[in-house]
Amino acid sequence: MKKETNILDRVNLAEWESFRRFRFVQKTFHPYACLLSKEPLNEEGARLWEPYRGQPYDPDRFELMDDAWDHEHCDVCYAHVDDGMVYWSNDGPEHVDLCTTCYPLVVRELQAGYWLG
Secondary structure, eight states, rough: OOOOOGGHHSSSSHHHHHHOOEEEEEEOOOOOOEESSSSSSSSSOOOEEEEEESSSOOOOTTEEEEEEEEEEEEETTEEEEEETTTTEEESSSSSOETTTHHHHHHHHHHHHHGGOO
């Protein structure tokens, strides 16, 4: 994230409420499986890519691709989290990731309660 002062502008109230409930754990990113649609979405041949986290899927519509999900994005600043990078991820059913720059800013704001308005 380029400017620390932007965090309050980048995160809406609903996201702050979610962040407050989450339990973030530090992880190191490594590529993992994803689902790739078998049929193109448009005339240019673009296909849907979706991270695979064990959810059920229709093998007639999707192909399981090992180690094809090669990065995540920080949910605050959208920075890439690439192979070997440390990041913070929610340890619950809602998938949310924070880069190492945004995580301490989010924690600071949650502790201070500024986001409450």
